[in-house]
Amino acid sequence: MAFLDITDLRKQFGATYAVDTFNLSVQQGEFVSFLGPSGCGKTTTLRMIAGFESPTSGEIMLAGEDVTRIPTNRRQIGMVFQSYALFPNMTVADNIRFGLRVGGQSAQVMKERTAEMLELIHLPEVANRYPHQLSGGQQQRVALARALAIRPRLLLLDEPLSALDAKIRLSLRQEIRAIQRKLGISAIYVTHDQEEALSISDRVVVMNKGRVEQVGTPTEIYNTPQTQFVASFVGTLNLLEGRTVNRADNMISIDGQQLCVERIEPTGDVLSVALRPEAITLHREADDIDALPHNNTLRGTVEDVYFLGSVVRIRTRLRDQFVNADTFNNPHANLPTPGEPVLLNFPLEACRVLV
Amino acid sequence: MAKNRTSVFSWVWLLIGILYLGLPLLSTLGYSLSPEVRAGNPISFSAYFDVLSDPKFSANLWFSIGAGLLTTVISTMLLVPTTYWVQLRMPYLRSTLELMTLLPIVVPVIVQVFGLLALYRSTFLVNGSGGLYILMIGAYIIWAFPYTYRPISAAFQAINVKVLTEAAQSLGASWITILLRVILPNVWGGVLNSAFITFALALGEFTISSLLAQQTFSMYQFGVKDDIYKPIAFTVISFALTWFFIAVLQQVTKHPSQRNAARTTR
Numbered sequence: 001m002a003f004l005d006i007t008d009l010r011k012q013f014g015a016t017y018a019v020d021t022f023n024l025s026v027q028q029g030e031f032v033s034f035l036g037p038s039g040c041g042k043t044t045t046l047r048m049i050a051g052f053e054s055p056t057s058g059e060i061m062l063a064g065e066d067v068t069r070i071p072t073n074r075r076q077i078g079m080v081f082q083s084y085a086l087f088p089n090m091t092v093a094d095n096i097r098f099g100l101r102v103g104g105q106s107a108q109v110m111k112e113r114t115a116e117m118l119e120l121i122h123l124p125e126v127a128n129r130y131p132h133q134l135s136g137g138q139q140q141r142v143a144l145a146r147a148l149a150i151r152p153r154l155l156l157l158d159e160p161l162s163a164l165d166a167k168i169r170l171s172l173r174q175e176i177r178a179i180q181r182k183l184g185i186s187a188i189y190v191t192h193d194q195e196e197a198l199s200i201s202d203r204v205v206v207m208n209k210g211r212v213e214q215v216g217t218p219t220e221i222y223n224t225p226q227t228q229f230v231a232s233f234v235g236t237l238n239l240l241e242g243r244t245v246n247r248a249d250n251m252i253s254i255d256g257q258q259l260c261v262e263r264i265e266p267t268g269d270v271l272s273v274a275l276r277p278e279a280i281t282l283h284r285e286a287d288d289i290d291a292l293p294h295n296n297t298l299r300g301t302v303e304d305v306y307f308l309g310s311v312v313r314i315r316t317r318l319r320d321q322f323v324n325a326d327t328f329n330n331p332h333a334n335l336p337t338p339g340e341p342v343l344l345n346f347p348l349e350a351c352r353v354l355v
Numbered sequence: 356m357a358k359n360r361t362s363v364f365s366w367v368w369l370l371i372g373i374l375y376l377g378l379p380l381l382s383t384l385g386y387s388l389s390p391e392v393r394a395g396n397p398i399s400f401s402a403y404f405d406v407l408s409d410p411k412f413s414a415n416l417w418f419s420i421g422a423g424l425l426t427t428v429i430s431t432m433l434l435v436p437t438t439y440w441v442q443l444r445m446p447y448l449r450s451t452l453e454l455m456t457l458l459p460i461v462v463p464v465i466v467q468v469f470g471l472l473a474l475y476r477s478t479f480l481v482n483g484s485g486g487l488y489i490l491m492i493g494a495y496i497i498w499a500f501p502y503t504y505r506p507i508s509a510a511f512q513a514i515n516v517k518v519l520t521e522a523a524q525s526l527g528a529s530w531i532t533i534l535l536r537v538i539l540p541n542v543w544g545g546v547l548n549s550a551f552i553t554f555a556l557a558l559g560e561f562t563i564s565s566l567l568a569q570q571t572f573s574m575y576q577f578g579v580k581d582d583i584y585k586p587i588a589f590t591v592i593s594f595a596l597t598w599f600f601i602a603v604l605q606q607v608t609k610h611p612s613q614r615n616a617a618r619t620t621r
Contacts, residue, residue, distance in 0.1 A: 052521055072524040083515060085522035089540035098536075099526030150526060 001064060003028040003186050004049070004154060009058035011044050018044045020210040022058070026188065031180055033189045033197035036207035037233065042190045043158055045207075049188065050156050051075050063153055075154075078147030082159040084139040086131040092142050093118075093127040099150035117145035120179060137168040144176065148183065155180065155187040161196065169193075173200050194234050198222060206230045228354045231274040238275040238323050242353070252353070255319035259296045261351050272354045279350030280325035282314055285341040294347040298323065302336045316342060380594065387587040402584035406592065412575055419572035422488075423557035426495040427550045430503045433496075435546060438507050439538055442516045452508075456501040464562045468494060487567045494563045499553045506552065510545020514538075551604045555597055 002025035009022040019041040026032050034042035047053040049060055051072035060068045067075050086095050096117050100110045118124040121141040131139055140160055147155060157176070161169040177200040180187050191197050197204050198218040206213045206221060206229070214226045225231035232239055242259075245251040250261050252271060264271065281293070289297055300316035300323060307329070314325045314336060325344055327333075336342055391399040406412050441448045459467070471490055472481055480486040496503075516538065523533045539546070564571040572593075579585040 050521075050525060052524075072521070073527045073529060076527075077525060079522065079525035081518055081522060083518055085515070085518045087519065087522070087537055087541070088514070089537075089543075098523070098528075102527045102529075102532060146526070156525075 001061075002026055003030075003063060004188075005059075005061040006045075006049070007059045007061075009045065009048060009060065010056045011041070011048060011053060012056040017210050019048070019055075022212060024205060024212075024215065026186055028186055029184045031177065031187045031189065031200060031202045033191055033201040033204045034207060035191060035194060035197040035204050035234070036213075037192060039209075040207040041210040042192075042205075042207050046156055046158055046188060046190050049154070050077055050079055076150075076152055077154045077156055078150060078152030080140070080143050080147050080155070080157045080160045082162050084131070084136075084143045084163075086139055086143055086146070088131055091128050091130055092123070092134070095131070095142060096146045096149050099146065103150060113149055117149050120148070120182075121145045121175075136164050137172055140164065140172060141175070144179065148179070148185070152185070155185050157187065157189045159190055159192070161191075161193075169196070176200070198234070206233065208233070225274065225352070225354070228272055228274075231352070231354055236277055236324065236326075238277060239354075240273045240275060240321050240323070242271040242273040244269045244271060254298065255321055257298050257318065259298070259351060260348055261353055262348055264353050274352045274354050275323065275346065276350055277313065277324045277326035280323070280344050280346045282316075282325050282327065282336065283343040283345055284336075285343060287343060289343065292343065292345040294345045294350075296346050296348060296351060298344040300342060300344060302338050302340045302342055304338055305335055314342075316344060383587060384591055387584055387591050390584040402582070402588035403592070405582070406579075406585050406588050409579075411570075411578060412589075415570050415572050415575040418570055419558050422492060422495065422569075422571065423554040425492055426499060426557045427553045429492070430496050430499060430553050431507075431546060431550055434500075434504055434507050434549070435539070435542070436534065438504070438511050439516065439534065442511045443520060449508075452504065456504050459498050459500050464494075464498060465566065467497065468563055468566045484568075488569060491563055491567045491569050494567070495557050495560065498560070498563065499556050502556060503549045503553045506545045506548035507542065508545075510542035510548075513545075514541050547604060547607055551600050555600055558596070559593065 004024075004026040006022055006024045009019060010017060011019040022041075022045055024032070034045060036042050044053060048055050051067070051070065055068060058068070059066060062075065062077075086092075087098065090098065093114050096114045097110045100113055105113070114127070115124070118127055121144060123138060123141060123145075126134060126138060126142070131142070134142065140163075143160070160176070161172055164172065173196055176189075189197070189201065198221070201218055203215060204218055204221045205215050208229045214221060214230045216224075221230060221234055225234060225237075228239070231237050240254050242252045242254045244264055245253050245258055247264050250264055252259055252261055252264065252273065254273060261273070283292060285299070298318060300318045303315045303317045303322060306313040306315070310329050311326050312329050312335065314327065316323050316325060323344060387402055388398045388400065390402050438452075441452060462470075471494055475481055475490065478486070480490045519537055519541070520533055523537045528537070559573055560571065561573040564574055576586040576589050579589070
């Protein structure tokens with residue numbers, strides 16, 4: 001039996017299903033992210049697990065106990081909120097101690113556990129400060145310490161880094177993951193940031209319009225998206241319209257140019273084809289096609305070149321459609337210029353026909 | 356140069372304001388200190404001694420303090436949980452509450468009192484001073500409702516009630532713990548503000564207490580018709596009491612960290 005089992009969970013608001021038929025099993029110590037756009041139901045699902053919302057139907061089992069209708073304060077969960085939710089009237093130490101005090105812990109236990117938590121988040125010096133005297137990143141670390149102090153069975157994080165700047169987000173998400181691993185606690189993390197979800201999770205649940213689109217490891221989600229939505233939401237994907245040429249030989253055409261794919265889904269002649277920008281290598285038109293490393297090549301004309309820092313994105317026009325190809329920034333590289341004809345070369349497995 | 360002209364301009368208006376408000380007060384104070392001026396004594400506190408040593412003064416004052424405290428406690432105990440629950444679970448009712456706060460202002464106090472007397476005419480509330488006292492407290496609570504509710508409402512709207520409640524719930528807190536240890540300390544300034552306003556209103560209220568024949572603090576001045584200086588001295592004492600409550604309010608509504616900062620910088 002899994003540590004957290006969610007079965008057929010539904011939440012209805014009026015005639016709308018905010019969450020529809022949600023099923024998930026989370027193992028002990030696993031870090032699972034709910035990823036999706038705003039309004040997809042990820043936070044509603046998290047709130048049902050926390051007990052802040054009552055499901056319309058379905059079941060939530062936590063460590064073998066049915067917690068579906070149990071109030072939040074008896075579920076033994078720890079929660080970290082987007083807005084930190086530190087108690088303004090209490091110092092950092094008092095905030096961390098709050099759950100322990102409510103739980104009837106002795107003064108000695110509270111003192112030791114508070115010190116332990118402050119060490120865990122590397123902020124022992126702020127014990128006597130008030131929340132308004134801390135930076136955003138510090139506040140969120142204190143919020144994490146407060147949630148962990150009570151030794152929760154499950155840690156829930158609702159977009160905890162959304163309110164922070166990019167650099168702090170990067171370091172703090174790694175810190176959260178490190179702490180979660182160290183403590184071996186199961187965690188559910190809600191985010192709309194795909195990089196965040198992919199970089200720190202054991203598994204990712206991609207949601208859209210209240211439904212689960214795909215559940216898998218970050219590698220599976222990114223490299224083998226099962227649906228158009230997952231393919232377009234995760235990563236900067238090229239989504240192209242193609243046509244079946246020869247189903248038996250897995251041959252398709254995009255803008256009149258033929259390609260070979262791994263498999264063509266039996267969904268008709270007009271196809272949706274996903275092609276990852278980083279899987280494409282760019283070559284000059286004069287290069288010998290047969291000498292290129294991969295078996296698929298598209299001819300196009302460079303439309304524009306975008307410098308994105310560590311990555312350079314080259315936008316190429318085929319006939320009616322555009323393809324983005326990403327390459328690492330190399331100051332010594334001779335990049336193509338707009339208007340220049342180029343060859344886009346990529347392997348068979350980089351091109352997926354989507355459902 | 357422009358900055359200096361602006362500063363001078365501000366000071367001029369401040370001086371005009373101070374004179375406009377301060378001159379009548381100073382005149383009142385001056386007059387209250389002059390009962391023996393014809394006897395060659397320009398400053399005399401005799402009126403103040405007479406008022407403060409009058410047993411009726413202290414009796415009326417303590418009566419009003421008791422009524423004020425009762426009004427404040429009942430109003431606060433009614434409105435704090437109500438405002439919390441409306442903010443947390445029924446925000447759509449906030450506009451209804453706001454509308455209700457207009458009623459005691461719109462309906463004249465004299466109409467309210469006669470309305471209450473008519474409504475309860477067959478009950479013990481209009482028979483005897485005990486019943487009339489209870490009726491007076493009820494009338495005070497209704498009359499002070501707009502002034503009691505608004506600081507509390509503003510304090511609740513300044514904090515994220517929902518998130519703080521959920522955070523406390525996730526840490527195992529019950530509703531009582533949440534209200535007393537998380538919510539109340541964070542709206543304490545508004546609650547105290549409301550409490551002092553309610554208390555000051557009850558202390559200085561006249562119409563309700565006179566119609567219900569209650570011997571309150573404000574009714575004292577009508578018992579000292581024989582001396583022109585005593586009511587004036589009483590007025591100055593009333594002002595002093597009001598300012599005292601405001602000073603106490605300002606001190607106790609400081610955030611703990613501000614109080615700590617003030618202590619460490621002294």
